[in-house]
Amino acid sequence: MILYSIGNLAKLSNSTVRTLRYYDEIGLLTPSQLSEGGHRYYEEQDVIKLQYIKILKEIGFSLITIREMLEHQHLSHKDALTMQLKVLEIEKERIEEQSRSIRYLLQLSEFEELANWKDVFDRIPMNPSSTNTEVYERIWKNYFSKEEVQLFKDLPKIGDNDETIQVYISLINDIRQNLNIDITSSKAQDLASRYIELLEKDFKGDFQLAEKVWNKQKEVKDGLGFYQFDPAIVDFIEKAIVHYFTVNAKGQ
Incomplete structure (x- = not known):
């Protein structure tokens, strides 16, 4: 039988002797043996x-709760490994949520010309996470069919690690730099074509649905949860697309 001194156990478990003594005092982890010298x-x-204690503590359980749990449960290597896996899964979710928040800030700053941190935080929802989709889903159901709502849930969102977001960022920045050009020019029509191509990709070729979303987004007071462009960009896109379809309709 292998026996570990309190010092050896502290090193082995990356704990401290003081912590192990405290665990003994509160009856959480008592030593199996005591020498004559104590x-x-x-x-x-x-x-x-x-x-097991360290894993449960890391998850967020109090020491009192952990003690109660351990008093009614037999421990095994499998139990400890299972709990460790759970901790890693929780940590993975936490890191992904933090990564998403950082991507949200980065992508937002690329979408818009934000002058300072106040501008950035003024454009951030309370929780820029995937849970917002659940909130907006209830709003979508008031205006769109079940199939349409399902499509919206699959659309790329700011904060997602999706190449489509970068394509949108590039396009919107190109539009911003060309707001004053003639919407009938080849440059403006190229921008319109790129935007239409993105919409058709995201909306599975259903441009009428994309148009419905665009119009409804402007009608609903607090929006539908989709990104809201600057009014000048909205005006440019609308006029450029109208001209694009007018020209292409005549050419058919």
Whole structure:
């Protein structure tokens, strides 16, 4: 039987002797053996139990709750590994949420010419996460069919790690730099064509639905949750697209 001194267990588990002594005092992790001199010694089962405690504590359970859980549960290597996997999954979700928030800020700053941090934070929702989709889904159901709502849920969103967002950013910046050109010019019509191509891709070729969303977004007071462009950009896109379809309709 292998026995670990309190110092060895502290090093092995990346804990401190002080922490292990405290766990002993509150009855959370008591040593399997005590020497005549009062030195604590722990067995392999105690090592597993300590790992379990650390995992539960990392998840967010209080020490009192952990003690109650351990008093009614037999521990095994499998239990400890299962809990460790759960911790990693939770950590992965947390990191992805943080990454999404940072991508949101970066993409937003690329979409718009924001002069300072106040401008940035004024354009950020309280929680720029995927959970916002659930909020807007309830709004979408008031104006669109079940099939249309499902399509909206699959659309790329600011904060997503999606190449389509970068394509939109590039296009909108090109439009912003050419707001004063004639909408009948070849440059303006190229921009209109690029925008239409993106819409047809996102809306699976249903341009009428894309147009319906565009108009409804302007009608609904607080919007539908889709990105709202600057009024000048909206005006340019609308006029350029109208001219694009007029010219192409005549050419057919």
